[in-house]
Amino acid sequence: MSTETAGEHGHDEEHGHHGPTGWRYWLYTTDHKVIGIIYLWHAIFAFALGGLAALIFRTDLAVAPELEYLSLLGYNSLVSIHALTMIFFVIIPLQGAFFNYMLPLFLGADEMAWPRMNALGAWGITAGLTVLYTPMVGNFLGYTGVPTAAGWFQYPPLNTMMNSVGQDAGILGVAILAISSTGSAANFFVTILNERDPEMGWMDLPPFVWFTVFTNVLALYSIPWALDALGMVWLERNLAMSFFTARAGGDPLLYQWIWWTFGHPEVYVLVLPGMGIAAEVISRFSERPIYGYKPLIASTAIVSVASMGVWAHHMYATGLAASRYAFMVFSMAIFLGFGVYIYSMVATMWKGRLHLTTPMLFSISVVVGLLYSGMDGAFFGQPATDLQFHSTYFVVGHFHFTIVTVGLFGLLAGVYYWYPRMTGRMYNTKLAKFHAFTTIVGMFGLFFMMAMLGDGTAPGSDGVMMMRRYATYVYAPQLQLGHIITTVFAYVAAIGQLAFFVNLLWSLRAGEEVTDPWDDLFSGQNMPSPEWDGLPYKPPTAIAVSEATDGGEEAVPDGGAETDDEVDVQGGER
Amino acid sequence: MAVGDDIGPVWDERGDVFEALLWGVVFLFTFVLFIIEFGNGVIEPEEEGLFPIATIVDFKQTMFLSALIGGGLFVALIVWAVFRYSSGVRDRAARMAPGQGRFMLTMFVLAVLVIMSTTVFTGAATLAQTDEASPADAAEQLGASQQIHMEVTASQWFWRFDVEGIPSTQGERVVLPANTLVVFETTSADVIHSFAIKELGITKDAVPGQTNQAWFMVNHVEGETSVQAGGESLPADRYEVHCAELCGKGHSKMLASVYVVGQEDYHTWAEAQGGEAALESTGVGGGEHSEEEEGGHDEGGDGGMDMDEDGEMDMGSEGDDH
Numbered sequence: 001m002s003t004e005t006a007g008e009h010g011h012d013e014e015h016g017h018h019g020p021t022g023w024r025y026w027l028y029t030t031d032h033k034v035i036g037i038i039y040l041w042h043a044i045f046a047f048a049l050g051g052l053a054a055l056i057f058r059t060d061l062a063v064a065p066e067l068e069y070l071s072l073l074g075y076n077s078l079v080s081i082h083a084l085t086m087i088f089f090v091i092i093p094l095q096g097a098f099f100n101y102m103l104p105l106f107l108g109a110d111e112m113a114w115p116r117m118n119a120l121g122a123w124g125i126t127a128g129l130t131v132l133y134t135p136m137v138g139n140f141l142g143y144t145g146v147p148t149a150a151g152w153f154q155y156p157p158l159n160t161m162m163n164s165v166g167q168d169a170g171i172l173g174v175a176i177l178a179i180s181s182t183g184s185a186a187n188f189f190v191t192i193l194n195e196r197d198p199e200m201g202w203m204d205l206p207p208f209v210w211f212t213v214f215t216n217v218l219a220l221y222s223i224p225w226a227l228d229a230l231g232m233v234w235l236e237r238n239l240a241m242s243f244f245t246a247r248a249g250g251d252p253l254l255y256q257w258i259w260w261t262f263g264h265p266e267v268y269v270l271v272l273p274g275m276g277i278a279a280e281v282i283s284r285f286s287e288r289p290i291y292g293y294k295p296l297i298a299s300t301a302i303v304s305v306a307s308m309g310v311w312a313h314h315m316y317a318t319g320l321a322a323s324r325y326a327f328m329v330f331s332m333a334i335f336l337g338f339g340v341y342i343y344s345m346v347a348t349m350w351k352g353r354l355h356l357t358t359p360m361l362f363s364i365s366v367v368v369g370l371l372y373s374g375m376d377g378a379f380f381g382q383p384a385t386d387l388q389f390h391s392t393y394f395v396v397g398h399f400h401f402t403i404v405t406v407g408l409f410g411l412l413a414g415v416y417y418w419y420p421r422m423t424g425r426m427y428n429t430k431l432a433k434f435h436a437f438t439t440i441v442g443m444f445g446l447f448f449m450m451a452m453l454g455d456g457t458a459p460g461s462d463g464v465m466m467m468r469r470y471a472t473y474v475y476a477p478q479l480q481l482g483h484i485i486t487t488v489f490a491y492v493a494a495i496g497q498l499a500f501f502v503n504l505l506w507s508l509r510a511g512e513e514v515t516d517p518w519d520d521l522f523s524g525q526n527m528p529s530p531e532w533d534g535l536p537y538k539p540p541t542a543i544a545v546s547e548a549t550d551g552g553e554e555a556v557p558d559g560g561a562e563t564d565d566e567v568d569v570q571g572g573e574r
Numbered sequence: 575m576a577v578g579d580d581i582g583p584v585w586d587e588r589g590d591v592f593e594a595l596l597w598g599v600v601f602l603f604t605f606v607l608f609i610i611e612f613g614n615g616v617i618e619p620e621e622e623g624l625f626p627i628a629t630i631v632d633f634k635q636t637m638f639l640s641a642l643i644g645g646g647l648f649v650a651l652i653v654w655a656v657f658r659y660s661s662g663v664r665d666r667a668a669r670m671a672p673g674q675g676r677f678m679l680t681m682f683v684l685a686v687l688v689i690m691s692t693t694v695f696t697g698a699a700t701l702a703q704t705d706e707a708s709p710a711d712a713a714e715q716l717g718a719s720q721q722i723h724m725e726v727t728a729s730q731w732f733w734r735f736d737v738e739g740i741p742s743t744q745g746e747r748v749v750l751p752a753n754t755l756v757v758f759e760t761t762s763a764d765v766i767h768s769f770a771i772k773e774l775g776i777t778k779d780a781v782p783g784q785t786n787q788a789w790f791m792v793n794h795v796e797g798e799t800s801v802q803a804g805g806e807s808l809p810a811d812r813y814e815v816h817c818a819e820l821c822g823k824g825h826s827k828m829l830a831s832v833y834v835v836g837q838e839d840y841h842t843w844a845e846a847q848g849g850e851a852a853l854e855s856t857g858v859g860g861g862e863h864s865e866e867e868e869g870g871h872d873e874g875g876d877g878g879m880d881m882d883e884d885g886e887m888d889m890g891s892e893g894d895d896h
Contacts, residue, residue, distance in 0.1 A: 072823045072825075072826070073823045076823070076825070150820065155766050157765045158821060158822055162822070245782075246782040247783065251783070286667065287667035288667050292675075295679060316705075317779045318781065318786075319778070319784060319786035321706070322706065324701065324706070325698055328694065328701070332693055332697075335686060335690055340682075347675060347678075347679075349659060351667065352668070353661050353667040354661060354664075355661045356597045356661070364601065365601075365604075367648075367652060368604050368652055371608070375612065375644075379634070382693070383697070383705060384630050384634075384701045385633065385637065387630075387775060387776065388627065388634070388772060390770070390777040391768060391770065391819060392772065437600060444603070444607060445607065448607040452611065457614040457615075467770075468818075472827065473826070474826075475814055475816070475829050541672070542673075542674065
């Protein structure tokens, strides 16, 4: 880490500042770039923790229908910790890393709108993660009970009835992160509104910035609901208030209404940045401007608005009556938005020239993953089929496709695309491709097997569905074969992640020093991107690109040389 | 990759073609998974005589099919693009003309809208016939002449079934009659549970301080297993009951079995329990107590053995008229 410290520091000194050094440099910083890197390493660290938790219980599921290593409560606890870590401490910080580091570069701003709130947001992650994991350490040492064990959406009264300090810690850990990310979301949004280069109009914004806008508007809308829900549970647990206890006049379902009002927009908060990065990468690495820029932005707006009106499709089984028809219609409307995104990405790639670099591979997987998660998701938008699949592994497969193959893969594309920009060093591309290979095969296989276990079509399952959050499957021991295959895929993915961590850390010291590793690839395309090429920035439209390359496939072969010359002129402008 | 290679030979020294093929195969892998995942849903056998699942299955298969065709097409396009348009096998990108493909995009949006609204309407109709249907509607639509009531109470971590007419509360296993609309109410004594019989397409949360009503009906008994009643062995089918909402430590072991026996056998079983088979008439079709009625016999044809006999008698009398 010292490498980029020196780089950033040196930059500061040029301007005559004498900032603190050593650990103080990291702790006191309000520099958006340094904060972005703090976010990045937090996310990577939490990713390792959450992945390890998943590997432990996945292994136990494969070994035998009964638990072998974990207790029943320990299993529930690991599942909850895995979910909370991945959702709140991996995806959100990882996207925060790019928002922090890249937004000012994209917008031509010198800093975020509120640098101090930005720093608060970064250290909020540390605080939240510490609070969430302290009971786990305590449990290992024998001081406390198990960590939070009521699942990631922790419905009361289960949550309020669990007598463990871990339960409170789970609530507080997420609440701390929620507070810090509310501030950060406001910061990101205001930065885009206020700090934009005056020359840069709304329709000049690169797709990533647009997706950032929608993400943070949704975050600002949804996260307060989570704080409401968690706060009420905390008050009920600790101050004996009664919001959710039926026999004391509360309503257990009230929590679900509040939580899912947060919960569904939250899913879009998780996936939209990844989709934005994928759009950015697919366009540049296909050598074509984004197809249908305006319809794409409009459809993302539709998705964002629709996501606020679909929360009750998580509650079809709770005894809801006719309102389910309305929520079904809203849920289906989301297809339109994501459909246009998928269409736009395929049309961008179509007849392009795809550079199958690591960021591009992950970005293509985002589009495939979005198809999977959308097609699986249709069965949960429809109440009739939802009641069959509710709480089976089909749901587990569905949301993993959504959060991992869309959200996380997009962010991994971002890591590989921008790592050289953030650290000044290039990673090992062979190791990166190994990571891409194992991750795409491993993760898609893993979630595919989850879906198969869920709808009763896994090998040997004999039509029996695997139920979600079941620590054991004593009711159907024949599901073991399916679980073994699932776990094998999980290990394939895990080996890839190991390569990922090694690559990132090793390249930090030993990677080749570069300024723009993609320069060769993109030279002569007139498809600049402000974070690499600086401002002034004109979005690559069909007209601009055709002026630059003049021809493309239709051009006669002899004209090629001329094209190249023209290209160099364009490239020189940067 | 060097600058200006765009117009170079297709084969380049770094084995890009091989790489394009490798990644094409990787994405082909996702395509095959897609086909299997959604293809399996299409060929799933029909659940005849089990309600509400039999009503849902048609709709579900249609959805799987449209996912297979619509989604599969797009994954196939992506796989093709990776094979065909990779920089290893292609020297330059095609120009994107301004406004190109606007018609295609419009058609695509229209197609999505049509599929969306079809799904919405079919889904609404399916919902109206299944979970949204009141027991009276369900009885009419399924031609169920008889119904029985059951109360399901969930607590950590076991089920309690109180079936009308049976004096004892039943736990891990509950016996119910076939050809009868089982109307049940779920509630919980502590945390939120969910009463699920996935084979019948039922999931209903058991929420403390609230009762939720739903129904199911099994129209035939294969006799895979048996239920003992007073020394007699009654052929029965077993359906697994799951808890479908995380309810704490024992969640995965909160199981129970629903045994469905024939209506005649149910009478035997109920008497052996010291109770009576409290089957009520739903007022639909012909029941045991409505033999005098004329019109209802054919509609209630799937109501049980008695009904079949009635049907034959009717046909006989019609023959006399001729």
